[in-house]
Amino acid sequence: MSNPTSSRPHHRPTQSTAARAAPMGKLESSSTIVIGGGHNGLVCAAYLARAGHRVTVLEAADTVGGAAVTREFADGFRVSSGAHLLYLLDEGIRKDLALDSHGLAMAAEDLDTVSLDPGGAHVRISGDQADGVSQADQAALREYQRKMSRFAGVIGGLHGRCPPRMGTTDRGDLLSLARVGWDIRRLGRADMREFLRITGINVFDVLQEQFDSELLKGALSLDGTLGAFLGPRSNNSVFCALHRMSGGNRYAIPTGGMGAVSDALAAAATAAGAEIRTRSRVARLRLDFDRVCGVELESGERLDADYVVSSA
Structure with a gap:
């Protein structure tokens, strides 16, 4: 909202x-x-x-x-x-x-994400921490959450703005476009390039690049698919994940x-x-x-x- x-x-x-x-x-x-x-x-x-x-x-x-x-x-x-x-x-x-x-x-706030394993080796994700994965995946998760949280901040900055119209000379639209560009530029060279690289692609490829655990990748892909007619391999599922994370990536269950x-x-x-x-x-x-x-x-x-x- x-x-x-x-x-x-x-x-x-x-x-x-x-x-x-x-x-x-x-x-x-x-x-x-x-x-x-x-x-x-x-x-x-x-x-x-x-x-x-x-x-x-x-x-x-x-x-x-x-x-x-x-x-x-x-x-x-x-x-x-x-x-x-x-x-x-x-x-x-x-x-x-x-x-x-x-x-x-x-009734409940800041819910963890749990990826269930038939053999009982479940993976639980809480923020940038995960139980049941390797040390390498734990380190990769911390870096992933750091980077994605920064990118999500760019998306979150758009929530309270009227989307700028393209191909217009209206001053308000041009200023709004400039603000979007500045928000992206402030990420720094490396993160800006990564933001532009991944925003329009699918979350499966991004997770595949960084993690080994299939359970961890499955759980993290939820952010890119929940409530959308998309699968992990669908284009723009990274954008969906960033949009969801722009609200702090917290899940809650209302009383009633x-x-x-x-x-x-x-x-x-x-x-x-x-x-x-x-x-x-x-x-x-x-x-x-x-x-x-x-x-x-x-x-x-x-x-x-x-x-x-x-x-x-």
Whole structure:
């Protein structure tokens, strides 16, 4: 979860350029529809409502959360039915939205990664330490975590920024691109070259270069594949690993399952003034002179809005 104010929503031409460019918290009051009540949509809705927007969240399902939900699979037994681990929850968002006061708590934090062996010679990874591997692999793991943590810092620096558009002369985009370049250059010559070499390739090759233990490599490849339609040999799986590590590479289990995260976000959005409507599937966007001016639901109901943000 990163800063939701970085989105570029569809907007109506009636909204003034000055209002659109105003800092968060100083925007003129306007109506905003957020399509999708997953965790990203709820974060976005909460911030927009705090900034004075009249926000309506439209969720097609009968409950919010998207993949971050807790469901009962047998009488009295509940489980996270989609996402099962919490990671990359921005601490700034957690504090801004007072998620703890809305019921968010952790049942377990800073979880170790365990790679199970049929013969019982399991490998446990805790930070840059690993049990059950050779001294050479232990030393390689420390160097791997040091290097990857530095690279992840570059990726993490992008979370709160609006992605720069390529091929533009806009000053803000050019400055943003320059900041990205400077962040990479500050790695130093050797690490910068390594960052540029590995970022777009697959995590299998990177791990194969550095470790002997198959169990260790399998466990570390989790960072590049969890929650993505990728395998260890898929291109860009290194980038996925860096993205995950940019949040400190810590895994947690919320009390009450992943649905507790969505419940806290929904409570924060509602407390800020947002309206959340479930069972409200959007059928189409409505246009006014080629600009989005609202939505139409499958029920036929039409809703007007100055802004429409889609997290579906």
